[in-house]
Amino acid sequence: MNKVDINFKELASLQATLKTMQEVDIAEFLIKMEPEKRTIVMTMLPKDVLAEVFAELPRDLKTEVIESFTNPDLKDLIDELASDDLVDSLQELPSNMVTKLLHYVDSDRRDSINKLLNYPEDSVGSLMSVDYVAVKKSDSxxxxxKKIxxxxxxHEHLDSIFIKDDKRQIIGYFYLADLVRLQEESLDSIIQWNPVKVYTHDDQEKAAKLFNKHSLLSIPVCDKEDRIVGxxxxxxxxxxxxxxIHEDYSLMQGMGTTESPYLETGVFSLASKRIVWLLVLMISATVTGFIIEKYQAVLSSTVALAAYIPMLMDSGGNSGSQSSTLIIRSMALDEIKERDSLKVLWKELRVGLVVGSILALVNLVRMMLLSQVSIxxxxxxxxxxxxTIVMAKLVGGLLxxxxxxxxxxxxxxxxPLVTTVVDAFALVIYFKIxxxxxxxx
Amino acid sequence: MNKVDINFKELASLQATLKTMQEVDIAEFLIKMEPEKRTIVMTMLPKDVLAEVFAELPRDLKTEVIESFTNPDLKDLIDELASDDLVDSLQELPSNMVTKLLHYVDSDRRDSINKLLNYPEDSVGSLMSVDYVAVKKSDSxxxxxKKIxxxxxxHEHLDSIFIKDDKRQIIGYFYLADLVRLQEESLDSIIQWNPVKVYTHDDQEKAAKLFNKHSLLSIPVCDKEDRIVGxxxxxxxxxxxxxxIHEDYSLMQGMGTTESPYLETGVFSLASKRIVWLLVLMISATVTGFIIEKYQAVLSSTVALAAYIPMLMDSGGNSGSQSSTLIIRSMALDEIKERDSLKVLWKELRVGLVVGSILALVNLVRMMLLSQVSIxxxxxxxxxxxxTIVMAKLVGGLLxxxxxxxxxxxxxxxxPLVTTVVDAFALVIYFKIxxxxxxxx
Known part of the structure; x- marks a missing residue:
């Protein structure tokens, strides 16, 4: 039996099914197929759909497609790819393949694609598309x-049409929707001045914050001279x-930030990012170790005390990280201003008192009933x-x-600091009491 | 000197400045003002701008505005508010004020506003807007x-125009941008069939995932009968x-989910959400306590061992939560399929071996140089x-x-489980060795 088992009836029904599917779903469908069948299915897709499906494929399948396509097909595919999708794909591929592909990029597009490839990772420039429409105020x-x-x-690049002056500097924008629905009004009357904008070398995070703050569907990108470029x-x-957001939490857990996708990052590269934090924890451990050594007399006379160290440290660590997470999140969201930090701290302290009191009581009853130790x-x-819980809230909130x-x-x-400081304080409190x-x- | 110190020259320049400002920025500017000045500035804003600025104000200032406005002004404001902004505002306000405001809502809008108010929190229905355009396939x-x-x-509701059949069921959509730029083509040729859609009672998270997966700018919302309603x-x-995302991390840290904004949630309500997790930690502590008690002979004979318990537990806890965070994140993003979980685990184990070996070596050198304890x-x-580090990666990844x-x-x-299990295992390993x-x- 032939591996590529073509049944023409099935093929027709497949073609009908493909027409009803979204691009992402077609990509997922292709990923699960055998390579031979995959090639056949891809030839059945209309050019524009193929380009969008290609953009959704993982790196290894992109490589497979490029290697199996004829040169004219490859050129068609590249022509159909939106500039940001093309750049994203190029950034994923090995450099010899990039050179091959750039060869097929239309000469009038090659300059802009090359520029996009050279923006720093995580910059606005590396995220932007160069497919936008900008007109002059004087345009009819x-x-x-006609320009549109x-x-x-x-469609996603056409929600706003930008207005540039003679120096190509952006001075305003209007919504395509307004152009359509307010047909009797002049262009001038629907233009909004002073657009929110970002620069090619801004961090992507800045753009994300502006999108959220101003409820935007698109934002113009400028070069240093305020000229619109994307x-x-x-x-x-x-x-x-x-x-x-994930990056912030990764940092809090000492995992560093990973620029490349997790599964594609090497073991040693991942290890090197985490070792710093764990070394800090070890230095912290020197402090807690010293404290325990200092109070060794207490511990020797009542070894039973050691049994409760893990519980005290876990409770303190958790309470502290709850507070620090809350404060850091509020600061990241710009929801809570500097003066509100104190409000959060005050609230966390009271929550700590309530939670701590209840836990202390439950613990007292539990220990008196279940354990053999002295009152x-x-x-x-x-x-x-x-x-410890109250102290941890204070430390976790203040740091x-x-x-x-x-x-x-x-x-x-x-x-790392919250863990270090909370651990040390908790032990000192314990032995002092x-x-x-x-x-x- | 009068508190409201009006200088007409300043007023004119203020008016000019306001014109250049974005709505969110005007709202921030108003928040910082004295109430008397605020009222004056608000009367200077054009109606449509005022409505958008109002939507951005915090709850107490919304109340202030409603109380200070005359009835006709209030009606104008409500008429200008987009339906989703109006519903959001109503949901924030005390019920007596909601009744007052609903009185001013146009009768043809009141039904839909009432419906929106009754969708469950976090549902697609409570997030949607009813301002959309749906046409029939047969429309010219x-x-x-004209309908547009x-x-x-x-503008944000007009990126896609939806196609409904005679039963109001959604069957397709086209982009307004395509209508504009492909003027010579028939409507039929730009329609896309089988749109991605959500239902009023779906969770908002489902909508968010679809937006991300299919790179959408808008999504139609249907009722149970597939009729478009928003x-x-x-x-x-x-x-x-x-x-x-924040919710996931909150859950991991035992903070529960807060439906209402943090600063507006009561201390006891916050405490009640955290107490469960801390009680679980306490039960876990019973286990670690038992383990330490069981090995008390070891600890009594060498009290110095106690000094290293905090470091071992911190390292284990951190390594475990790094792995569990990574796995949970990958699962939440749908980036990593079930079969990839094992790949992640395998990688985490190797990272654990590398990190653990280095740390163990550094620790050995450090202890031999700095501490007085036996080899x-x-x-x-x-x-x-x-x-412990390798075990923690395994536990954190598997759970x-x-x-x-x-x-x-x-x-x-x-x-909670990762902490419990890692703590217990770490102690057993320690004492056995x-x-x-x-x-x-």
């Missing part, structure tokens, strides 16, 4: 309509928003639990605020 | 253009994406460190996968 409505229909820009659309921003130890552990004051990234500074209540040391 | 281009210009829909646009999705203790601690298999939310299950190497117990 029919000039504008001649542009390679897709556009970013809302559908490009979803991933940026998600990545930025003094029960009270020591419960009191420490309460004080990110302090980090920001010192112009450090709160996410980087908060994670033990000394006081049990008269040791 | 001029019919379509008569609709209250804004639209969600990309600018509404930014917050949903961010909230969903046996140095080796015990270093070996435990290596094994979320297991949670998903058991149809539990990985984020909820992973957090100590017994073996030092011949105690």
């Amino acid at each position: 409505k029919s000039d504008v309509l 229909s001649q542009s390679p820009a897709d 556009i970013i659309t809302a559908d490009d921003i979803f991933d940026v928003i998600a990545d930025e 003094n130890i029960c009270v020591t552990v419960s009191l420490t639990l309460l004080m 990110p605020v302090l980090a920001r004051k010192l112009k450090q990234d709160p996410a980087v500074m908060a994670g 033990a000394q006081l209540l049990m008269g040791i040391g | 281009k001029s019919d379509v253009l 210009s008569q609709s209250p829909a804004d 639209i969600i646009t990309a600018d509404d999705i930014f917050d949903v994406i961010a909230d969903e 046996n203790i140095c080796v015990t601690v270093s070996l435990t460190l290596l094994m 979320p996968v297991l949670a998903r298999k058991l149809k539990q939310d990985p984020a909820v299950m992973a957090g 100590a017994q073996l190497l030092m011949g105690i117990g």
Whole structure:
């Protein structure tokens, strides 16, 4: 039996099914197929659909497609690819393949594609598309309509049409929708001045924040001279928003930031990013180790105290990271201003008192019923639990605020420091209370 | 001196400045003003700008505006507010004020506003706008253009124009941009069939995933009978994406999910959400407590061992939560399929071996140089460190996968369980190695 088992009836029904499918779904469908069948299915797709499906394929399948396509087919594919999709694909591929592909890029497009390829990773320039429409204030409505229909820009690039002056500097924009529905009005009356804009070398995060703040569907991108050179659309921003948040949490957990996709990053590269944080934890451990050594007399006289160290540290660590996460998140969202940090801290402290009191009480009852230790130890552990939780909220809340004051990234500074400081304080509180209540040391 | 110090020259320049400002920025500017001045500035704004600025104000200022406005002004404001902004505002306000405001809503709008108010929180229905344009397949281009210009829909609602059949069921859509730029083509030729859609009672997260997957700028919302009843646009999705991710991390840290904004949530309500997780930690502590008690002989004979418990637990806890975070994130993003979970686990294990070995070596050197303890203790601690880190990666990676298999939310299950299991294992490893190497117990 032949591996490529073509049944023409099935083929016709497949073709009908493909027509009803979204590009992403076709891509997922192709990924699961055998290579031989995949090639056949791809030849059945209309050119424009093929280009969008190609953009959704993983790197290895893109390579496969490029190697299996004839040169004219490859040129058609590249012509159909939107500039940002083309650049994204090129950035994924090995350099010999990039050279081959650039060869097929139309000469009038090659300059802009080359420029896009050279913007730093995570910059606005590397995210933008060059398919936008900009007109002059003096253009007539029919000039504008002509420019729109001649542009390679897709619907998402056409929500706003930009207005540039004679120096190509952007001075305004209008919505295509307004042009359509307010047909009797002059172009001038629907133009909005002072557009929100970003620059090619801005961080993508800045663009994401502006999209969210101003509820944008697109934003113009300018070079240093305020000349419009590209556009970013809302559908490009979803991933940026998600990545930025995940990055913050990664930093807080000492995982560093990964520029390349996780599965494609090497073991040693991942390890090198995490080792720093774990080394910091080890230095912190020297502190906690010293504290325990200092109070060794207490511990020797009552070894039972050691049994509660893990619980106290876990509770403290968790309470502290809850507070620091909340503060860092609020700061990242720009939801909470500097003055509100204190409000959050105050609230966290009260939450800590409520949670700590309940836990301390439950712990006291539990220990008195279940464990064989003296009442003094029960009270020591419960009191420490309460004080540790409140202290941890204070430390976890204060450190990110302090980090920001010192112009450090709160996410980087908060994670390891909170653990270090909370651990040390919790142990000191524990042994001090033990000394006081049990008269040791 | 009068508190409201009006200088007409200043007023004119203020008016000019306001014209150049974005709505969000005007809202921020108003928030910082004294109430008397605020009222004056607001009367200077054009009606449509005022409505958008109002939507951006915090709850207390919205209340202030409603109380200070005359009835006709209030009606104008409500008429200008987009339906989703109006519903959002109503949901923030106390019920007596909602009744007052609903009174001013045009009777033909009141039904749809009431319906929007009744969708469950976090549902697609509560997020959608009812300002969309849907036409029939048989409509002529001029019919379509007429419907567009008569609709209250804004530019963001007009990116896609939807096609409904005779039963109002949605069957397709076309881009307004295509209507403009492909003027010589028939309406039929630009229609795309089988649109991606969501239902009013779907979770907002589902909509967010579809926006991201299919790079959408808008999505039609249907009732149970597939009839179009609303639209969600990309600018509404930014917050949903961010909230969903923060929610996952909150769950992992045992903070529960907060439906209402943090600063407006009561201390006891916040405390009640966190107490569950901390109680789980306490039960976990019973396990670690038992383990330490069981090996008390080891600890009594070598109290110095206690000094390293905090470091071992911190390293283990951190390594475990790094792995679980990575796996949960990948699962949430649908980036990594079920079969890839094992790949991630395998990679995490190797990262753990590399990181663990380096740390164990550094620790060995550090302890031998700096501490007074025996070589046996140095080796015990270093070996435990290596094994704990590898074990933690395994536990942190496996538990979320297991949670998903058991149809539990990985984020909820992973957090507390990882800490519990890693702590217990780390201690057992520590004491077992100590017994073996030092011949105690």
